[in-house]
Amino acid sequence: xxxxxxxxxxxxxxxxxxxxxxxxxxxxxxxxxxxxxxxxxxxxxxxxxxxxxxxxxxxxxxxxxxxxxxxxxxxxxxxxxxxxxxxxxxxxxxxxxxxxxxxxxxxxxxxxxxxxxxxxxxxxxxxxxxxxxxxxxxxxxxxxxxxxxxxxxxxxxxxxxxxxxxxxxxxxxxxxxxxxxxxxxxxxxxxxxxxxxxxxxxxxxxxxxxxxxxxxxxxxxxxxxxxxxxxxxxxxxxxxxxxxxxxxxxxxxxxxxxxxxxxxxxxxxxxxxxxxxxxxxxxxxxxxxxxxxxxxxxxxxxxxxxxxxxxxxxxxxxxxxxxxxxxxxxxxxxxxxxxxxxxxxxxxxxxxxxxxxxxxxxxxxxxxxxxxxxxxxxxxxxxxxxxxxxxxxxxxxxxxxxxxxxxxxxxxxxxxxxxxxxxxxxxxxxxxxxxxxxxxxxx
Numbered sequence: 001x002x003x004x005x006x007x008x009x010x011x012x013x014x015x016x017x018x019x020x021x022x023x024x025x026x027x028x029x030x031x032x033x034x035x036x037x038x039x040x041x042x043x044x045x046x047x048x049x050x051x052x053x054x055x056x057x058x059x060x061x062x063x064x065x066x067x068x069x070x071x072x073x074x075x076x077x078x079x080x081x082x083x084x085x086x087x088x089x090x091x092x093x094x095x096x097x098x099x100x101x102x103x104x105x106x107x108x109x110x111x112x113x114x115x116x117x118x119x120x121x122x123x124x125x126x127x128x129x130x131x132x133x134x135x136x137x138x139x140x141x142x143x144x145x146x147x148x149x150x151x152x153x154x155x156x157x158x159x160x161x162x163x164x165x166x167x168x169x170x171x172x173x174x175x176x177x178x179x180x181x182x183x184x185x186x187x188x189x190x191x192x193x194x195x196x197x198x199x200x201x202x203x204x205x206x207x208x209x210x211x212x213x214x215x216x217x218x219x220x221x222x223x224x225x226x227x228x229x230x231x232x233x234x235x236x237x238x239x240x241x242x243x244x245x246x247x248x249x250x251x252x253x254x255x256x257x258x259x260x261x262x263x264x265x266x267x268x269x270x271x272x273x274x275x276x277x278x279x280x281x282x283x284x285x286x287x288x289x290x291x292x293x294x295x296x297x298x299x300x301x302x303x304x305x306x307x308x309x310x311x312x313x314x315x316x317x318x319x320x321x322x323x324x325x326x327x328x329x330x331x332x333x334x335x336x337x338x339x340x341x342x343x344x345x346x347x348x349x350x351x352x353x354x355x356x357x358x359x360x361x362x363x364x365x366x367x368x369x370x371x372x373x374x375x376x377x378x379x380x381x382x383x384x385x386x387x388x389x390x391x392x393x394x395x396x397x398x399x400x401x402x403x404x405x406x407x408x409x410x411x412x413x414x415x416x417x418x419x420x421x422x423x424x425x426x427x428x429x430x431x432x433x434x435x436x437x438x439x440x441x442x443x
Contacts (some may be wrong), residue, residue: 007035010046015054020063023074034064034072062175062197072117076194082153086385090396098398100234102269102374103416106349107295108340110331117293117330120353122389132314132323133157136333139300141288144267150286151279154310156317157324159299161265161289162188164313165227168285168305169196171312172259173224180218180226182210184377184410186263187402189227202405203234209240212247219251225259226252230274232292232373235403237354239371245275252280259309261286263302268293271347283309290332292374293341299323300332350374351429355413360427366434374416380434383409389433395426 005027009015016134020425034040037055041048055072066072090096138155146152158164169179181189183202187326188283194202201218203226204211210228219226228248231239240248253262259313260281264274267288278284290298303313317323324328354370361378370376380386380400387399390411400410411434418426 007040007044009044009054010050012050012053012057012093015040015044015046016049016057016061016063019054019058020061023063028074030074030076032074034074036071060175065176074099088391088396088399090258091391092130092389094394094396095422095426096396097413097415097418098396100374100398100412100414100430101296101416102118102292103349105417106346109292110295110298110335113331113334113338113340114327116334117327120330126326128322129200130326132317132326132331134326134333136337137329138301138427140333140336142304145286145288145302145304148274148276150276150304151284153286153304154307154314156303156314157329158287158301158303158313158317159321160291161263161287161301163299164190164285164287164289164301164303165189165261165263166196167313167316168259168261168287168303168309169193169198169225169235171309171316172283173198177225178218178221178223180215180223181405182227182229182233183405183407184235184400184403186229190403190405200405202407204407205236205238206305207236207238207369208244209233209238210248212244213252215248216251218252219255219258223258225261227261227263228277230264230266230276231263231270231272234373235375235398235400235410237370237373237375238268239272240275240277243279248277249280252277256281258283262286264290265289265294266373268341268343269346269350269374271344271351272372278305282306285302285309285313290335293343293346294332298328298332300328347372349417353418354440356420356423357413357415357418357427360423361430364427364431366427374414376413376415377410378413378430378434379408379410381409383411386411386430386433390429393429393433395429 005022008018037051038048041051059066064072065075088098133155158167171394178199178201179193180201180203182205201223203214203218258281262278269292278286284304285303287301287303313412354376357376358368358370368378383400387397390397398412
């Protein structure tokens with residue numbers, strides 16, 4: 001069963017450490033079956049309860065999984081950065097439309113905001129024990145959330161959307177729990193979930209967001225959390241509209257104990273309204289990042305939710321990073337109050353650039369999706385071939401494998417800096433690379 005590797009130890013901690021070392025070194029591979037507890041106890045000369053305790057520790061750490069009478073086996077190795085390697089190296093002379101980044105020309109200058117924040121911090125320095133949330137940031141963020149129909153709740157600040165989502169998941173779930181995630185969806189999130197020792201239940205997506213029946217199946221099957229992107233879904237650009245939000249709320253009312261996390265990272269660059277689902281379940285979180293509108297390097301997201309969730313997040317944060325720099329928070333406040341970004345104009349600019357490509361693709365019979373945000377998603381029959389042919393034609397696009405678990409193959413094209421002159425040649429190259437086909441759902 002274990003071939004050459006021999007588990008060692010007399011105490012539960014030693015046995016668990018022996019297994020974990022072997023998993024880390026590759027001597028025990030993902031999916032490999034471990035000995036039954038009584039068998040291993042006999043081999044090591046210890047009480048079966050000792051082995052049971054060791055296996056319990058390994059499950060809690062996400063190293064192994066147990067499926068009743070089918071025994072315990074090594075979990076699939078967490079892919080903490082795996083999808084980041086599913087990318088195309090961009091040679092000289094090739095146009096990069098794969099990055100997923102906002103247009104730097106649409107990001108505001110940060111110099112004045114940070115100078116003003118630094119002056120404020122000189123007058124009123126933040127010390128240990130002070131409130132981790134800048135009062136003006138909380139006031140403005142709360143007003144924006146209320147205006148969008150997000151329920152009242154305490155606020156926390158995290159280092160970006162992914163940090164906020166991770167903190168909420170850890171606050172409620174344990175290794176082995178299942179999380180319903182969008183498929184196709186955000187590659188970093190699809191890495192994060194297994195890295196935390198959690199399972200994924202893929203949920204199909206169309207232009208209106210997660211499919212209600214897929215969500216229902218995932219929750220009926222035992223998923224303990226659901227993560228929804230309200231707008232600017234990556235990679236598809238989906239937006240949860242009013243009708244889809246009503247359908248999802250109907251599903252969630254039948255599952256009041258699940259953890260709901262909503263990601264509204266596109267706030268500030270989208271002109272379509274948000275339709276929050278928050279408040280339907282007992283535990284929920286709503287996350288907004290400033291990265292797309294004000295700059296990825298600010299590393300700041302506002303998080304609200306039910307009292308238990310936010311209290312757990314802030315309590316754990318106190319024991320680690322402590323807080324997100326109030327200097328950065330004050331700079332963001334200054335960016336907001338100075339009105340350095342016109343969300344309507346930014347959304348319109350990104351919208352025009354997406355439309356240029358989508359219209360050109362439609363004219364050539366190629367299915368494409370992108371209701372909001374920075375990207376266009378194109379289902380393809382042969383993902384590897386399409387990426388390769390486009391690279392040969394002078395265009396670097398993102399392979400859909402970075403964003404999928406079980407959904408159809410596709411490619412993602414970032415249109416944030418696309419020019420009018422580039423749209424037709426790019427569409428022609430895509431049409432040649434993927435071939436025209438009938439319009440179908442990409443779920």
